[in-house]
Amino acid sequence: MTHTLAIAKRELLALFYSPIAYVVMAILALGTTMIFFLSFDLGAPATMRSTFGGVVWLMIFLIPAISMRLLADEFRAGTIEMLMTSPISDTDVVLGKWLGAMGFFIALLIPLFILTAVLGIFSSPDYGPIFTGYVGILLVGGLYMAIGVFASASTQNQIIAFLVALFITCFLTLILFYLPQASFISGGVRTAMFYANVNKQFDDFNKGIIDLRNVAYFLSGIALFLFLAIKVVESKRWR
Amino acid sequence: MNRWSFDGMTESNPPTQTPAPAPTQSQRRIRFGFNVFIAIAAAVAITIMINWLVYSQIDRVSPAWRGVIRYDLTSTRQHSLSDQTVNVLKDLDRDYQIVTLLRSTRSDDSTMLNQARDLIDEYARRTSRIKVEHINPTLDVARLDVFYGTLNSRYESQLTPIKASIDKAREVIARLKQQTASLAPPLRALSQDPSLTDKELQQFLVQFSRVSSRLDADTGLLEDNIQGELARGPLPVYSAARESYKRFLIEFDTKFYGQAIELLEPTTRKISTPATVREGLLHIIEGLKTARTDIAEALKAIEDAPAVESYDKLSVQLSSRDNSVVLLGDQGVRVISLGEMFRPALQKDSNSAEPAFLGEEKITAAIIAMGIKEMPLVIFVHNSPKSPTAPSGGYSEAARRLTNLDFRVEEWSPAGRTSPMGQSMPPSPPPEPKPGQKAVWVLLPLEPPNPQNPMSQTADQAIKVIVDRIAKGDSVMVFTTLSPAARFGPADPIIQFLEPWCLQPSLDRIILRQVQIETKETAAVNIIRLEEWPTALPISQAVRGMNGVIYAASPLELLPTAGKDVKTYPLIEVRAPDMWAERNISKFPNVKLDPAASAPAFTIGAAAETKDNRLILITDPTWASDVIITNADPSLQQQGIGLAEFYGAAYPANAELFINGVYWLGGLDHLIAAGARSQDIRRITGVSKDGRTYLMLSLILGMPAIIAASGIGVWMIRRRG
Numbered sequence: 001m002t003h004t005l006a007i008a009k010r011e012l013l014a015l016f017y018s019p020i021a022y023v024v025m026a027i028l029a030l031g032t033t034m035i036f037f038l039s040f041d042l043g044a045p046a047t048m049r050s051t052f053g054g055v056v057w058l059m060i061f062l063i064p065a066i067s068m069r070l071l072a073d074e075f076r077a078g079t080i081e082m083l084m085t086s087p088i089s090d091t092d093v094v095l096g097k098w099l100g101a102m103g104f105f106i107a108l109l110i111p112l113f114i115l116t117a118v119l120g121i122f123s124s125p126d127y128g129p130i131f132t133g134y135v136g137i138l139l140v141g142g143l144y145m146a147i148g149v150f151a152s153a154s155t156q157n158q159i160i161a162f163l164v165a166l167f168i169t170c171f172l173t174l175i176l177f178y179l180p181q182a183s184f185i186s187g188g189v190r191t192a193m194f195y196a197n198v199n200k201q202f203d204d205f206n207k208g209i210i211d212l213r214n215v216a217y218f219l220s221g222i223a224l225f226l227f228l229a230i231k232v233v234e235s236k237r238w239r
Numbered sequence: 240m241n242r243w244s245f246d247g248m249t250e251s252n253p254p255t256q257t258p259a260p261a262p263t264q265s266q267r268r269i270r271f272g273f274n275v276f277i278a279i280a281a282a283v284a285i286t287i288m289i290n291w292l293v294y295s296q297i298d299r300v301s302p303a304w305r306g307v308i309r310y311d312l313t314s315t316r317q318h319s320l321s322d323q324t325v326n327v328l329k330d331l332d333r334d335y336q337i338v339t340l341l342r343s344t345r346s347d348d349s350t351m352l353n354q355a356r357d358l359i360d361e362y363a364r365r366t367s368r369i370k371v372e373h374i375n376p377t378l379d380v381a382r383l384d385v386f387y388g389t390l391n392s393r394y395e396s397q398l399t400p401i402k403a404s405i406d407k408a409r410e411v412i413a414r415l416k417q418q419t420a421s422l423a424p425p426l427r428a429l430s431q432d433p434s435l436t437d438k439e440l441q442q443f444l445v446q447f448s449r450v451s452s453r454l455d456a457d458t459g460l461l462e463d464n465i466q467g468e469l470a471r472g473p474l475p476v477y478s479a480a481r482e483s484y485k486r487f488l489i490e491f492d493t494k495f496y497g498q499a500i501e502l503l504e505p506t507t508r509k510i511s512t513p514a515t516v517r518e519g520l521l522h523i524i525e526g527l528k529t530a531r532t533d534i535a536e537a538l539k540a541i542e543d544a545p546a547v548e549s550y551d552k553l554s555v556q557l558s559s560r561d562n563s564v565v566l567l568g569d570q571g572v573r574v575i576s577l578g579e580m581f582r583p584a585l586q587k588d589s590n591s592a593e594p595a596f597l598g599e600e601k602i603t604a605a606i607i608a609m610g611i612k613e614m615p616l617v618i619f620v621h622n623s624p625k626s627p628t629a630p631s632g633g634y635s636e637a638a639r640r641l642t643n644l645d646f647r648v649e650e651w652s653p654a655g656r657t658s659p660m661g662q663s664m665p666p667s668p669p670p671e672p673k674p675g676q677k678a679v680w681v682l683l684p685l686e687p688p689n690p691q692n693p694m695s696q697t698a699d700q701a702i703k704v705i706v707d708r709i710a711k712g713d714s715v716m717v718f719t720t721l722s723p724a725a726r727f728g729p730a731d732p733i734i735q736f737l738e739p740w741c742l743q744p745s746l747d748r749i750i751l752r753q754v755q756i757e758t759k760e761t762a763a764v765n766i767i768r769l770e771e772w773p774t775a776l777p778i779s780q781a782v783r784g785m786n787g788v789i790y791a792a793s794p795l796e797l798l799p800t801a802g803k804d805v806k807t808y809p810l811i812e813v814r815a816p817d818m819w820a821e822r823n824i825s826k827f828p829n830v831k832l833d834p835a836a837s838a839p840a841f842t843i844g845a846a847a848e849t850k851d852n853r854l855i856l857i858t859d860p861t862w863a864s865d866v867i868i869t870n871a872d873p874s875l876q877q878q879g880i881g882l883a884e885f886y887g888a889a890y891p892a893n894a895e896l897f898i899n900g901v902y903w904l905g906g907l908d909h910l911i912a913a914g915a916r917s918q919d920i921r922r923i924t925g926v927s928k929d930g931r932t933y934l935m936l937s938l939i940l941g942m943p944a945i946i947a948a949s950g951i952g953v954w955m956i957r958r959r960g
Binding site for chain 1: 271272275278279282283286289290293294308309310311312313314317318353357378379380382921922923924925926927928931934935938939942943946947949950953954957
C-alpha cells in the first residue's frame with residue numbers, strides 16, 4: 001500500500017505541474033459555471049441537478065484529457081522500465097496512477113464546491129440530493145479515470161490514449177442512449193443497454209438516491225478497467 | 240574413486256542429455272496471451288454476473304431488505320413511497336400487475352414520464368405482489384400487441400355473447416343481400432308487366448329494384464365503418480359495432496321491407512289487380528317477410544347480449560392513446576392517464592403553478608379500490624324536474640367522477656319525474672343498496688319551505704326517507720341553499736334534521752367580503768377563495784395546498800356536543816379580511832360591511848359522526864356543481880365552464896373535498912388521498928437581476944482566471960527551482 005500511495009502522491013504532483021491540468025481545470029470551471037447560471041435565477045428551484053448533469057457530460061471529454069498521459073508518457077519516455085524493475089508490482093503502479101489522478105479530479109471539483117456555496121448563500125437548498133450528486137460524480141469520475149488508465153496503458157501515444165478513452169466513454173453514454181431507441185433492438189437487450197448507460201446510473205444519485213445497485217455498477221466497472229490496465233501493463237514484460 | 244569402463248567413461252559421469260529448446264518469442268506470447276485472455280474473459284464475465292445478480296435478483300430479496308438497498312436522502316423522501324402506501328402494500332393479499340404505456344413526445348414530458356416510471360418501479364421494489372412492465376408504445380410495438388391481446392382475453396368469456404350477436408347480424412345481412420338480389424329480377428319483370436296499370440305501384444317496383452341492387456354497396460359501406468370502429472382503438476369497440484348493425488337492421492326493416500309490405504299487401508287484395516301481378520307480388524311479399532323474420536332474430540340476439548361496461552370503459556380509456564398506466568388485478572383493470580397524475584397546484588412562495596405529482600395517491604387508491612368488492616351506492620336527491628347528473632343537470636361532473644371510481648350512482652326525486660313527453664309522473668321508490676352495500680345520500684339544495692310553492696314541500700319527504708335510511712346505517716352529505724325567509728317562515732325541515740347533529744346553519748345569511756375596486760370605492764363580493772384548510776379530518780387535510788372557492792355560502796355554527804353521542808369537525812373555513820354575514824340578501828351587491836356581523840373566519844362545511852352514522856354539511860349550494868368544478872376561470876365566468884380538463888380547474892379543492900367526503904361517508908377512509916406529497920420546491924431568493932449578472936460575470940471570468948494564474952505561478956516556481 002505504501003508503494004501505491006507513493007506513486008499516487010508523485011502522480012498528483014506531476015499532474016499539478018502539468019499545464020494540461022490547468023487548462024482542463026479552467027475549462028471545467030468555465031463550463032460548470034455557465035451551466036450553473038442557466039438555472040440560477042430569482043425564483044428558480046434551488047438545486048444543483050442540472051449543473052451536476054452538465055458536469056457529468058463534460059467529464060466525458062475532460063477526464064480522458066487528464067488520464068491520457070498517466071502511463072503512455074511513462075512508456076514513451078522509457079521510465080516504465082525503471083518502475084517495472086523496481087520492487088513495485090504492476091498493481092501498485094496502476095492503482096497508484098489511478099489514485100493520484102482521482103486526487104486531481106477531486107481538486108477539479110473545487111469550482112463546483114464554490115457554486116454550491118453560492119447556491120447556499122442565496123437559498124436554503126436540500127443538501128441531500130447535493131451530497132448524493134457529489135457521490136455520483138465521484139463514482140462517474142472514478143469509472144472514467146479507470147477507463148483512461150486502461151487506455152493510457154494500451155499505447156505510448158497520448159493522443160491515441162485520449163481517443164480510446166473518449167471512444168469508450170462515448171460508447172457508455174451516447175451510444176448506449178441512442179442505440180436502445182432503435183426499433184430493431186429487442187426488449188431484453190434494450191433493458192441491458194439502458195442499464196449499462198452511465199448517465200442512467202448517475203440519475204439516481206442526482207435525484208437524491210443512493211442505490212447500492214448503482215454503486216455496484218460503478219465499483220465493478222472501476223475494478224474491471226483497472227484489472228484490464230494491470231493485465232496490459234503485465235503484458236509489456238513478455239511482449 | 241572413479242571406476243573406468245573400457246571406453247574410458249566413468250559410471251559416475253553418465254553422458255549429458257540435450258536440454259529442451261527454449262520457447263520462442265511467439266510461443267511465449269501465445270502462452271501468456273492465452274492466459275491473459277482467459278483472465279480478462281473471466282473478469283468481464285464476473286463483472287457482468289455481479290451486475291446481473293444485483294439488478295435482476297433483487298426481486299428475491301424480502302421487501303424489508305429492499306429498503307436498505309436504496310436510500311432516499313431528499314428532505315421529503317419524495318422518491319420513496321409514503322408510510323400509508325407501504326402499509327397498503329404490506330397487506331396485499333393478491334397479485335397485481337402494473338403496465339406503463341409511456342412514450343415521450345415532447346421534451347417536457349420526459350421528466351413527468353421518468354417520475355411516473357420511477358414511482359412505479361418503487362412499488363415493485365416494495366412488494367413481490369406487484370409486477371411491473373414498461374412498454375414504450377412507439378418502440379415496443381410487438382410487446383404492446385401482446386399486452387392488448389392479454390387484455391382482450393381477460394374479457395373473452397364476457398364478450399362471447401356480444402361477438403356472437405355481431406356474427407349473427409353479419410350472417411343475416413349476408414342472407415338479406417342474397418334474398419334481395421334474388422328479388423330484383425321478379426321486381427323488374429313485374430314492373431314491366433303490361434297488365435300492370437297502377438302507375439304508382441309500377442314506380443314503386445322500379446325504385447324498389449334499384450334499392451335492392453344498391454344493397455351491396457350499402458352493406459359494403461357498413462362493413463367498412465364497422466371495421467373502422469373495431470380497429471379504432473387498441474381494443475375492438477364491440478358495443479359500437481353492435482349499435483351500428485342494430486341501427487342498420489332497424490332502418491332496413493322499417494323503412495325498406497316494412498314499407499314495401501305495407502304498400503304491396505293492399506294491392507294483392509284488390510280485385511282489379513291482374514292475377515299474374517298478384518302472384519308476383521305475393522311471391523315478393525313472402526320473400527320480404529322471411530327477410531323480416533331473419534332481421535328480428537338478429538335484433539333479438541343483439542338485444543339479449545349484455546353490454547360489458549367495464550370493457551367498454553377500458554376501450555375508451557385506451558383508445559385516447561395518452562400516456563397512461565394500466566393496473567391489472569383479479570377484480571378488474573384500471574387506467575390512470577399521466578395527466579391525472581399531475582395537477583397544477585399553487586405554490587405559496589412563488590407565482591408559478593408547479594404541477595403537483597399525485598401518482599402515488601392515484602395508484603395506491605386504485606389498488607385499494609380494486610380490492611373492494613362493492614363500492615357504495617351514491618344517490619343524488621333533488622327536487623328539480625331535470626336530472627342533476629345529466630349533461631346540463633348541474634352535477635354531471637361530480638357524478639362522472641364517482642362513476643369512474645366505480646361508485647354506483649343513481650338519483651331520486653321526492654317530487655317525481657317528468658316523462659319524455661313532458662308529463663309529471665309520481666315519484667319512484669328511492670333506490671336500494673344491494674345487501675351488504677353502503678349507501679351515501681347526497682342531498683342537493685332543495686327549495687326552502689314556501690306555502691305558495693308545492694315543490695318546496697318535498698324537502699319534508701326527502702328528509703323522512705333519509706332519516707329512515709340513516710337508521711339503517713346510511714350516511715348523508717347535505718348541501719343547503721340560501722333561505723331569506725328562514726327567520727320568518729315555517730321551520731326548515733333541513734335545519735330541524737341537522738339539530739341532533741349539533742350543526743346549525745344560518746341560511747338567512749350570506750357570507751360576503753368587502754374589496755377595494757378603485758381608490759375610494761368598495762364593493763361586496765360573494766366569490767371568496769379558500770387556501771387554508773382545517774386539519775381535523777383527512778377529508779380536508781388531503782386538499783392542503785389546493786385552492787377552493789365559495790360562491791353563496793351561509794355561516795355554520797358547530798354547537799357544543801358535550802353529553803351527546805356525536806362528534807363534529809370543521810371541514811371548510813373561510814378566512815379573509817373584511818368579511819361579514821349579510822342578512823339583506825335581496826340588496827346584494829349594494830350592501831356595505833356590517834361590523835356587527837363581521838368575523839375573521841366563518842365555518843361553512845362540517846362533518847359529524849355518531850357511533851353508527853356520518854354526516855357532512857356544506858352550506859354553499861354550488862360547492863360541487865359543474866359551474867365550479869369544471870371551471871378553469873378563477874372569476875368563474877361562464878366561458879370557463881368545461882375547460883378544467885384542458886387547463887386545470889381553477890378551484891380543484893371543491894371536487895377533491897366532495898369525493899373525499901363521499902369516501903368518508905361510505906366508510907372508505909383509507910381511500911382518502913393523503914394529498915399530493917408535499918412539494919418541497921426550495922427556491923432561490925435574495926438575488927436581484929443585476930446581482931445575478933455581476934455574480935455570473937465574476938465567477939465565469941474570475942474562476943478560470945484564478946486557475947490560470949495558479950498554473951502560471953506553479954510554472955514560475957518550478958522554473959526557478
